[in-house]
Amino acid sequence: MTAQSVTQWLEGHQVPLEFAQLGGWAFAILYLLVFALLANFLAKRLIAYIIHPVIKKTSTEWDDLLISNGVFVRLSHIVPAIAIQVFSPLLLGSGDNMTKVIDLAVNLYLIIIALYVIDGGLNFMRALWERGPLGKRFPAKSFTQAFKLVVNLIGIIFILSVLFDESPLVLFSGLGAVTAILLLIFKDAILGLVAGFQLSVNNMVMVGDWIAMPARGADGDVIDVSLTTVKVQNWDKTITTIPTYALISDSFKNWRGMSEAGGRRIKRALNIDMRTIQFANEELLERFKRIRLLRSYLDAKLEEIQKYNADVGDDLAELINGRRLTNIGTFRAYCLAYLRNHPKVRQDLTLLVRQLAPEEHGLPIEIYVFSNDIAWANYEAIQADIFDHFLSVLPEFNLSSYQAPSGADLEKAAAAFKS
Template sequence: MNTNEFARTLLLGIKNLLSWIGIPRHLLDKLDEILFLVCIVTIAFVVAAVVHLLLVRAARKILKRKHLDFFDSLFRYSVFRKSTALIPPLIVSALLPFAFATDSAWFTVSERVTWIYFFIVLMISVNAILNTVGDTLKNDGQLKNRPIKGFIQIFQVIFSCVVVIVVVSILIDKSPVNLITGLGAFTAVLMLVFKDPILGLVAGVMISENDMLRIGDWIEMPQNGINGTVTDISLTVIKVQNFDNTIVTVPPYSLVSGSFVNWRGMSDSGGRRIMREYTLKLDCIKPCTPEFLERMKAFDEELAQFIAEKQRQAAEGKVANTENPDGLVNGTIETNLGLLRAYMALYLRRHPFVSRDLLLMVRTLPATENGLPVQIYCFSSDKNWPSYESIQAEIMEHFVAVLPAFELYAFQRTGARDVLLNGIAASGKADLATMETAPLHTDPSEKQGT
C-alpha cells in the first residue's frame, strides 16, 4: 500500500512538471501508464549508472594499491559496464505491475521486451566475464600453454545457444523445453550452418583431452604449408607463425583428421637429434694391418687406448666386449672403417655439446650404388636451432676432415674438371704431386703402373 502511494505521488509530480512545461492536462491523464513506464525506466538506468560508477572507482583504487592482471582484463572487456546493464531490466520488471494492469496488452509486451533485453545483456556480460577468466588463466604458469581460448569459446557458444532458445521461447510464449524438442526437424539445417563451429568444438575437445597441441609448440604439417610455432588456438582456427614469419591459419579439425608433427617431445627432452651420413667409397675399405694400427695409435690418445683394449680382447679370445654391447656398433679394429667408427664414437662422447644421456652411435647403412653410408646418430644438448646447426656442422666437418687419416674417402660424383684431371693423371704426363687437385684418391704405387 505504501509502495502504491509512492508510485501515485511520483506520477502526480511528473504530471505537474509536464503541465508546468506546457503539455495539456487532459493529454497527460490519458498517458498515465506510459509516463510511469518512462519514469521507472529512467530510474532503473540512473541506478545502474550509479552502481557502475561506484564499482569502477573501487576497482581503480584497488589497482592503485596493487596491480592485478584480473582487474586489467575487467576494464579491457568492459565487464563493469556490461554487468551493471543487468540492473535496469530487473528494476523495470519489478515495477511494471505499478505501471500497467497485469492483464493488459501493454504489460505483456513490456514484460517480454524487458526479459528479452535482460537475457541478451546477460549473454554479453557472461561472454565478457569468460574472456576475462580466459586471459587470467592464460597467464597462469601451469595453464599457460593450454588451449584455454578454445574452452572459453566452447562455453560461450553453449551459453549463447541457450540464451537464443530462451529469447525465442519468450517471443512465441512457449516453454524452452518444447522449443528444444521441436528443434529436431531443423537438425540438418543447424549442422550445415554451424558446421565449422561444431567440428571445431569436437576437434578442440580431442586436442585438449589428448594434449595434442599447446600454444608455443613447434609443429610441422607439409600438406598445409605449416612449419612453425603455434601462436593461438581458438574454436574455429589455429594460427601458426612459420619460420619465415608468415602466418598460416588452419581449422582445428584438419589437425585431428590429418597428421602433423609436433616437436614438443624434442623440446622437452634432453637433446635434439643429429642424424647425418656420408657415403664412403667401397674400394677404400680394407683390413687393418699391425703397422696401420700402430700408426693410428699416434693419431689420438683415446683411440690408442681403444686399439690396445681390442688387441687385448683378441689375444684373450673374446669376440666382443660383453661389458659394452654397443662396442661392435661403435667400432672395431678389423678394418679401417671400423676404426673410423670407433674414433668418431670417442669424439662424440667427449664433445661438450653432445648429450651423453641419450642414444649415441656411429653405424653403417645398407650399401648403395654410390658406396657404403656411414651414419652419425647422436643428440645435441643445445636445442636452439642456430646452435644445433653449428654443432651438427662441426661434427660432420670433422668427420670429413679425418677420413684421409684412415685412408677412407667419401663418394663424390665427378665433374668436368675432375674428368680432365683424372685423364691427365692417367696419361702419366703430369706429376701428381704438382697438380692443384686430384679429386680421386690415387695410390702412390699407381704412379709407375698405369
C-alpha cells in the first residue's frame, strides 16, 4: 500500500483532497519509520547474538576492542537509513516532493552516522595503539582528537552542501576567506597538537608520570594527556588542568627517572654544634673500638696515622702535633659504614656522607643516598629511621646537634644572670 493508494481511498470516502494527501503522506512516513525501527532492531540483534559472540570466542584480543568501542553497533544505524532510502520511492513515488524531503533528511542522517562510525573507528585504533609496546610512551589521544576535529569540520561542510544543494568543492574553496577566523577559533587546538607531538617525540611526559610544576600549582600524577589540556592529580587528590603547550613553553620536573631507577634520593643534613668537635683522646678511642661498624675503619686509619706520626717525629704529647682522629671525622665514617650495611639503601647508586661549609647553624653533615623503595610512605619511614639513629648516636661521639635557643633557654640565661 502506497501513499497514493491511501490518498485515493480517503478521497473515495469523501475526504477533501488536501487532507487525503496529508493522510497518505502520514501513513507512508509512519510505515517507513516502523520499518526503519524494525530494521535497526534486527541489525542490533544480529550484532548482539551472532557477530559479538563470534568475536569473543576468537583467540585474538584486539578484536574485542571493536566491541568495547561499539564499532558494529554504530554501523547498525546505517541499516534504517538504507531501508528508508530504498522504500521511500515505492511508498511516496519518485517524483513526490515529500520524497525529496525524506531524501534530504536521509542524506543528512547518513553523514552524521558516518561521522559517528568514524569516531568509533578512531577510538578503536587509539585503544589498539595504546595496548601496544609504544602506546604508553607515545599516547595517541591528542592526535586522535585532532583528527576527529578535522573529520567533523569536513562533515559540517558536507552537511551544509546537502542543505544548500551546493557542491562541497564550492564550500571548500571558500575556506580560504575564513582561515584567519578558524586559526583564532582553534588556536588552542593547534598549539596543543604541536605541543602534543613534541611531548611524544621527545618523551617528555606520559600518563602515569609524576610531574611538579609549581608555576601552575601542579604536583602529582599525570592522569590524562589530551589535545588541549594535561590533567594532573595532585597528592591532595585535587586535579590541576594545564594547557598542553604550557609544558613546552614553561619548565617542569618529571620524576619518571626516579621510578625507572628504582631508587629515591635522601638528601638531608645534620647540623652539628661546632663547640662539641674535638680530637679523640684515649678514652674516646677505646669507646670507638667497641663499635663493630668502625673496627675496619679504625684499624686502617690508626695504622696510617701511626706511620705518619713516626715519620714526623714531633712531640706527640701535644694534641696539636701530628695527626689524630677527630670525633666528627669518626662520626662521618660511622655514618658511611652504617649506610653501607643498611638493607634499605641502594648500594649501586650515589652514597655520600659529606661535610658542608660551616654556617651560623653549626657544621652540616649531609647524607646523600638513595632508598630502594620509592613509595612515598615507605621512603619517609626509611629516611626517618636513618636520621633517628644518627641523632641518637651523637652522644657516643661526644657530639651534639645544633639547636637555636628557645624561650626556655633565654629564661634560664636571664635567671642565671640575675642570681
